[in-house]
Each structure stands twice: as C-alpha cells, then as structure tokens.
Amino acid sequence: MTDATPTPDPVAPQPVVPPVATPPQYAAPGPSAVVPGRTLGIVALVLSFLGGLAIVGIILGFVARAQSKAAGVKNTPATAAIIVGFIVIALFIIGIILVAVTLTAACNGIEPGTYQLENGGTLTCG
Numbered sequence: 001m002t003d004a005t006p007t008p009d010p011v012a013p014q015p016v017v018p019p020v021a022t023p024p025q026y027a028a029p030g031p032s033a034v035v036p037g038r039t040l041g042i043v044a045l046v047l048s049f050l051g052g053l054a055i056v057g058i059i060l061g062f063v064a065r066a067q068s069k070a071a072g073v074k075n076t077p078a079t080a081a082i083i084v085g086f087i088v089i090a091l092f093i094i095g096i097i098l099v100a101v102t103l104t105a106a107c108n109g110i111e112p113g114t115y116q117l118e119n120g121g122t123l124t125c126g
Contacts, residue, residue: 035068035071035073035075036067036068036070036071036073037063037064037065037066037067037068037071037073037075037078038064038068038075038077040060040063040064040067040078041060041061041064041065041068041075041076041077041078041079041081042077043060044057044058044059044060044061044063044064044077044078044081044082044085045057045061045077045078045080045081045084047060047081047085048061048080048081048082048084048085048088049084049088050088051088051092054084054085054088054089054092055085055089057081057084057085058081058082058085058086058089060078060081061078061079061080061081061082061085062078062082064077064078064081065078065079065082103123106123106125107123107125107126110125111125112125112126113125113126
C-alpha cells in the first residue's frame with residue numbers, strides 16, 4: 001500500500017459563491033428642525049432653579065412659550081420653567097417668613113438691645 005494523497009482534479013467544478021451585496025447608501029441627514037423658543041425655554045428652566053434668578057426664568061419661560069406657540073409647536077422646557085420658577089419663588093417667600101418669625105420669637109420676652117450669641121453672632125432686638 002502506498003500513502004499517496006489524492007490530488008484535486010483541476011477540471012472539477014468549483015463551488016459558486018454569490019457576489020457580496022453592498023449595503024444600501026442612505027442620504028446624509030438634513031438639518032434638524034429648529035423649534036422656535038426651545039433653546040430659550042431650556043435657558044429659562046436652568047434660571048428657574050436659581051433662587052434669585054427665578055423671576056428671570058419665569059419671564060423667559062413665557063417668552064419662549066409664546067414663540068413656540070406662534071410656530072404651532074409645544075415647548076415643554078418653557079412650561080416647566082414657568083412652573084418651577086413659581087415654586088422656587090413661593091419657597092423663597094416662605095423661607096423669608098420663617099426667618100422673620102424665628103428672629104421675632106428669639107427677641108420675644110427680652111429687653112431691647114444687642115446681645116452676643118454663643119456662636120459669635122449678634123442679635124439686635126428693639
């Protein structure tokens with residue numbers, strides 16, 4: 001017996017490989033639709049979270065919402081800025097009232113004058 005390896009027949013048919021299909025070419029995306037007042041609404045929302053600038057956020061929120069409404073588009077950031085701004089202002093007013101009540105209660109029952117506090121501050125009642 002001989003250990004001969006079979007040689008491929010040069011005339012034998014080769015398997016047919018289908019051509020590779022190229023992926024479809026898509027058009028480049030066009031510019032996104034610009035919503036009037038959207039950027040102003042986002043700026044208004046950021047400002048609404050800042051205590052002292054909440055009133056500016058509310059005003060910008062109303063301006064942004066009016067611009068979007070004129071274009072017939074909904075502007076959620078502008079609406080959120082208006083709501084958050086009013087909430088922040090309400091909490092700011094409540095805080096001022098609480099501080100005033102606390103300071104008034106601290107002076108209740110003592111004579112008018114300036115008092116040195118334990119933490120180094122002063123309390124003036126009068």
